[in-house]
Amino acid sequence: MNTIVSKLEKFTSDTAHVDQAAVKPLPNSRKIYIQGTRPDIQVPMREISQSDTTTREGAEKNPPIYVYDTSGPYTDPATKIDIRAGLPPLREKWIEERYDTELLTGLSSTYSRERLNNPKLAELRFNLKRPSRRAKAGVNVTQMHYARRGIITPEMEFIAIRENQRREAAAEYQELLTRQHPGHDFGAAIPRWITAEFVRDEVARGRAIIPANINHPESEPMIIGRNFLVKINANIGNSALGSSIQEEVEKMTWAIRWGGDTVMDLSTGKNIHETREWIIRNSPVPIGTVPIYQALEKVDGKAEELTWEIFRDTLIEQAEQGVDYFTIHAGVRLPFIPMTAKRMTGIVSRGGSIMAKWCLAHHQESFLYTHFEEICDIMKAYDVSFSLGDGLRPGSIYDANDEAQFAELKTLGELTQIAWKHDVQVMIEGPGHVPMHLIKENMDLQLKYCQEAPFYTLGPLTTDIAPGYDHITSAIGAAMIGWYGTAMLCYVTPKEHLGLPDKDDVKDGIIAYKIAAHAADLAKGHPGAQIRDNALSKARFEFRWNDQFNLSLDPDKAKQFHDETLPQEGAKLAHFCSMCGPNFCSMKITQDVRDYAAHQGVSEDEALKIGMQQKSAEFVEKGAEIYSKL
């Protein structure tokens, strides 16, 4: 305990520094920006260049591969990162130009003002030099509101370019790289090409959201919806027992380096107001929170002492800091609570249990439910999106798909309609722990009850018996529910159920979930999703080891594993690996077969089908002993 406290105390705004691991260049990668219709729409992507293929006839070029890049300016060597100053506010001008917001002369939240005026916090505090912003009185500044009025915002155009991942460059590719299996999308409506108009339309109908608080102008626009690439979220945050501001900022920069599309700050420990500020100011991805956690801190952990006023002030506090989406457990209704009494693990959502306790103590519907329209009014003044929390999600296989869970889901559908009436963006949180055969029912009911509002699920974990490996138990469920239509997958780290994740756990969780999300994109047949698989497999087949590493989700790990057995640099040119050794390599044998055919000056098919018999002797002579030897 003492070491943790001392870590907390060591952090000051003077000593804050960027994690060097987060700004290290990725191998053979270049940050590029694709410009939109105006010069300040600069959409980042990662370009991974490849080496040539060596053939008997000479070298054959392999095109660069473009991948979705969540890492923000951290991986741009042209940007100087200073976390004490925060990231450049790239959306600021777009927000200003809409002339529907005003700069505040002071913070609206009582609590925010207290924190700002507390001299003891001076050395912890992020020094934000610009004022916060709010919609002008009576005005709605949500992306949904614009979309419904037919306006294509710069954010929407940015997203359209980003989602296409420069597939137009595919024309330069070998056909081999662009071919992919037709998918099975369970009724999604994924277009061949994402246009800004399509983005607008999806947001207008509520089928996708753009979490983009006007007070988080540092964020690079992204979209969450079943007709777009499947996204992943990484949870970070301290607890009363551990972690400092520096560590939490490092978890965020580490999470986005490996592919986190959004980050939730779930801090429940000390100085969560200040921690959140540091994270938001330095985050190029949307930040989500669960405001009830902080509200509970404000009443010293006594759930029954929570009030609408305290909660409301917390929402405004966080909205003016720039939180992009709020988890709100408004579906935990009083009559549903008894439905959980026979469960194996009761209520496992922290937010859900807080609200359940409040409801029981007061014997009233929760203030989240009764004040829902007032919450919408706050959301639309800053463009905070709802993430309607599944406070009654199952915490064990036993409790999956029960009455309480689906009663709440239906309520979330009703609340979605209310939010949409206010043009407030909504996504819906989902479970949890669900055996494989019960996963699809979750998706089907969510689509039905919530009218295709994006689904955002935690896993689900497909078994309870592997604590320490719940990134795997849940990646299985996440891949499946992503395929069925879930828009964003909330990661689970190996520490789930056991402890607070550290940086290694964050990375393990992220990679497991990038796998799940990508497997889902492939299964849905998302256009272009297979390019990276094709490129990596081609590199693998051609023994371009470095290309294989560089194209992978984690080049460091791939290279490290390879080098454990064959550390010599020459081994990365070898036409075999340590698994089979030189004589046994099946890829090498297949290449021999092809080479032989090509050498005959006919197509491979032809050579193989027609010419084989006469030439079999010749093959033995010429082709059968061309293995590279160590």
Added chain:
Amino acid sequence: MNTIVSKLEKFTSDTAHVDQAAVKPLPNSRKIYIQGTRPDIQVPMREISQSDTTTREGAEKNPPIYVYDTSGPYTDPATKIDIRAGLPPLREKWIEERYDTELLTGLSSTYSRERLNNPKLAELRFNLKRPSRRAKAGVNVTQMHYARRGIITPEMEFIAIRENQRREAAAEYQELLTRQHPGHDFGAAIPRWITAEFVRDEVARGRAIIPANINHPESEPMIIGRNFLVKINANIGNSALGSSIQEEVEKMTWAIRWGGDTVMDLSTGKNIHETREWIIRNSPVPIGTVPIYQALEKVDGKAEELTWEIFRDTLIEQAEQGVDYFTIHAGVRLPFIPMTAKRMTGIVSRGGSIMAKWCLAHHQESFLYTHFEEICDIMKAYDVSFSLGDGLRPGSIYDANDEAQFAELKTLGELTQIAWKHDVQVMIEGPGHVPMHLIKENMDLQLKYCQEAPFYTLGPLTTDIAPGYDHITSAIGAAMIGWYGTAMLCYVTPKEHLGLPDKDDVKDGIIAYKIAAHAADLAKGHPGAQIRDNALSKARFEFRWNDQFNLSLDPDKAKQFHDETLPQEGAKLAHFCSMCGPNFCSMKITQDVRDYAAHQGVSEDEALKIGMQQKSAEFVEKGAEIYSKL
């Protein structure tokens, strides 16, 4: 390279020793044996005892949980392990009693005799004191043959007891532990209770196999079939570039400790005959091999120089050592090879590519195909099961479910019929790399073409882009195909595509696949599958931390992760963990709700539904501040 060679040279039969990590007791676990109808049927299980639940009324007992135990005598403190002597031959008497085999006066394989008579190998050689065994002339000794004649062997009875996992003890359990979701089994025929007669019947119809070579009497009988628990296989084996006999034996004992149901020795390096002998003599689980690998070594890696005679001698060599199943790539037919020319990654199966090369060089159907009935004759003389290899499996997402793959699968179905004509047991190998939406087609076609012969798949990997994490990319596919009906899942380790797995990789692969297999059992609704989930979740909910660790697939890792943040022993009694700290624990809050209800002397439902309003004030007073404080 030199360090690896020196490791090889250091091993001698004098220095061989058991890995101490493999014989360490598992926490709170006891090895028990359930006796069958005769005293020499002693079926091992692991009994995990639990601590009591502390309630306000006192202590409530939690029953021991029984889990399937693949670790053999290694985890039995009553057995002295000496790997130089090998394991006790528990099946020897059963085999003898059938009076259908004879002891050989000398080994039948030329190569085996050469190795035995080579004085240079003396210090490497396992000192087997008993002669090998073969069926009497013209006699069939397969479990399938007995089954079809209506004979229930001791092996079958052993398996029936083993598969039930002492669920009869469930009567002692709380109802909470035994309730489970009805499954979705895609037409499997899983009975409520496994009887020896059911085992016999499944083997007789070819829907399950019992890999049980008469020369591997050390093995504990197990079954592979879609109506039984899903099994997993671990691949081990050296290559020309690495690993020693000691290391390979350690990988085997490590693999079975964590749940490997069978082990394949895929060695392609030095001294593979001797390596195999050490593994078999010390293995309580069936051992599989790919005999073509060793045959290729015998012709110095020149595939085109392979002959039926060399291959035949290799089969006999390995059959007389006790290999329980052979992967035979007899489905790689000459006309299918051109179908692979347009693939992204050609032929990735080592065995498949060796045979393809042979076929092309000779322009003939492979000797595996043309001599298939003679192979059956060898198999039935020792009871070696076929694992019909998928030599044309896809090695990339691009190549999934193509013409070559399914042409071969259909051929495997034809070969299955031939094997069954000989009463030889068969399972069918499956892919590979397959996107999620194309997985089910593999299962459906396999069931159709191969008449429900057990399917045994490698993953499949659901994306190509994560080398270093292919235990995860493939656990996703493995769980799904296991649910659809695959009987055994061949693990993939994190080193797949990159290097030779070491012990850590073996464990990572095993745990990922235990997760996949168990998730599949849950989804199929396998009777009793949910007991362990229920028990673990109950322990989790009740903050019985040690029980939670002990019931998990990897107690060491779970405990280690927990202790990283809260190392004090007292923290394992704490009613919270480091993720949320004391005030935020949702499980604690739920317990408060229940405790409150229980305290009122009415059922939870009643209390919650009727009594809440009047008692809400009282609740605040009595129940709302009972958190444990650090």
